[in-house]
Amino acid sequence: MRHTRLSTTAIATAAAIALAAGPAAAHTTQPRTSSAAARLAREILNTKGISYATAHVEHQDAASLPRQNLLDTANGRPAKTSPWGHAHGARVGLDPRMLNGVLKLRNQYHYTFTISEFVGGRHSPNSAHYKGRVVDVNYINGKHVGKRTGAPYRAFMAACRNLGANLVLGPGDANHDTHVHCQWPTHH
Numbered sequence: 001m002r003h004t005r006l007s008t009t010a011i012a013t014a015a016a017i018a019l020a021a022g023p024a025a026a027h028t029t030q031p032r033t034s035s036a037a038a039r040l041a042r043e044i045l046n047t048k049g050i051s052y053a054t055a056h057v058e059h060q061d062a063a064s065l066p067r068q069n070l071l072d073t074a075n076g077r078p079a080k081t082s083p084w085g086h087a088h089g090a091r092v093g094l095d096p097r098m099l100n101g102v103l104k105l106r107n108q109y110h111y112t113f114t115i116s117e118f119v120g121g122r123h124s125p126n127s128a129h130y131k132g133r134v135v136d137v138n139y140i141n142g143k144h145v146g147k148r149t150g151a152p153y154r155a156f157m158a159a160c161r162n163l164g165a166n167l168v169l170g171p172g173d174a175n176h177d178t179h180v181h182c183q184w185p186t187h188h
């Protein structure tokens with residue numbers, strides 16, 4: 001009983017301190033929520049129907065896989081590029097407009113899909129992948145992206161454009177026979 005009483009007192013004291021400190025204390029304990037990218041990354045991670053490739057096409061690097069990119073972003077840390085990519089493993093921020101597009105491809109357009117890369121992997125030298133403005137998708141509604149797989153990649157690509165992407169590539173475009181590339185523009 002004595003133990004219970006002490007614990008209760010300790011909790012009450014902690015609550016009183018938190019209450020006295022007010023909103024400022026609440027803010028300092030959760031600085032990450034101020035970032036739109038962090039909030040969106042967390043929301044994507046909590047959304048059923050969006051899945052993630054567990055390997056890169058070229059080499060292994062768990063730290064730059066797409067789900068890890070989101071986990072880092074959700075934790076207020078920039079996403080890691082792959083060592084063999086043109087950003088050589090540097091960390092870059094994921095663009096909130098791109099993340100918002102990803103979320104809406106699921107919640108507004110109701111696609112289920114697999115993200116194959118954000119900033120990881122190897123792309124063209126000046127690719128916007130290395131700026132956090134691109135999502136690559138290799139499965140749509142359970143079908144691998146390709147011209148003869150039945151994956152609705154054309155409609156998915158149109159949805160990306162409707163959501164603000166200004167460079168959208170897929171089957172028929174060079175190096176995009178097996179995935180869709182949705183890229184959002186720079187701020188400037």
Ligand SMILES: [Zn+2]
Nearest residue numbers: 134135136181
């Ligand atoms: Zn791409």
